[in-house]
Amino acid sequence: xxxxxxxxxxxxxxxxxxxxxxxxxxxxxxxxxxxxxxxxxxxxxxxxxxxxxxxxxxxxxxxxxxxxxxxxxxxxxxxxxxxxxxxxxxxxxxxxxxxxxxxxxxxxxxxxxxxxxxxxxxxxxxxxxxxxxxxxxxxxxxxxxxxxxxxxxxxxxxxxxxxxxxxxxxxxxxxxxxxxxxxxxxxxxxxxxxxxxxxxxxxxxxxxxx
Numbered sequence: 001x002x003x004x005x006x007x008x009x010x011x012x013x014x015x016x017x018x019x020x021x022x023x024x025x026x027x028x029x030x031x032x033x034x035x036x037x038x039x040x041x042x043x044x045x046x047x048x049x050x051x052x053x054x055x056x057x058x059x060x061x062x063x064x065x066x067x068x069x070x071x072x073x074x075x076x077x078x079x080x081x082x083x084x085x086x087x088x089x090x091x092x093x094x095x096x097x098x099x100x101x102x103x104x105x106x107x108x109x110x111x112x113x114x115x116x117x118x119x120x121x122x123x124x125x126x127x128x129x130x131x132x133x134x135x136x137x138x139x140x141x142x143x144x145x146x147x148x149x150x151x152x153x154x155x156x157x158x159x160x161x162x163x164x165x166x167x168x169x170x171x172x173x174x175x176x177x178x179x180x181x182x183x184x185x186x187x188x189x190x191x192x193x194x195x196x197x198x199x200x201x202x203x204x205x206x207x208x209x210x
Contacts, residue, residue, distance in 0.1 A: 005083040005117050007040040032067045039070040039081040047072040065099055078107055082116035087133055097137040108144050112178040115205065119172050126171035145179035149188035149207050159190055161203040175207045184210040
């Protein structure tokens with residue numbers, strides 16, 4: 001499976017075609033307007049979009065949620081592509097996290113994977129200093145039983161998935177596994193080749209599951 005964030009429908013047709021040529025023919029995308037960023041999930045196994053999650057939080061109906069969250073069901077797995085708004089949009093950011101945690105709570109007893117750009121991390125572990133916001137929400141995800149796949153396998157390591165143009169590296173891209181899915185974790189690593197080669201400004205997060 002492949003999850004792409006900041007996917008644009010107008011320019012993404014070729015990407016979808018190439019993924020299909022490589023066997024990732026089952027695809028779903030957010031209903032994003034042309035010229036805006038959304039999410040794309042491509043899979044070898046058949047998938048279906050899940051639309052049965054909690055909707056009690058108003059953020060679930062906001063455009064920031066619609067274009068930044070895509071949840072699909074596959075055999076033995078629920079997968080959600082995540083793109084949390086950054087600090088430049090504090091209202092959307094707070095509302096998004098509120099809804100994200102509601103969805104995570106609803107899926108905590110399933111084999112569920114949340115993967116993408118969370119735009120936050122742990123102070124002095126995923127960044128040099130303590131500039132991240134929404135670390136409490138990240139902690140709430142932990143209390144719901146979710147675990148950061150890469151951190152589980154690399155408890156004391158430090159790597160960056162995004163480097164600021166003004167300096168400093170940050171690990172803001174991650175995959176969080178629910179407790180029922182965690183025993184199936186076999187590997188997690190970052191691929192910097194795409195970022196260093198200019199294909200993306202983020203490193204890829206690669207996760208292997210049994």
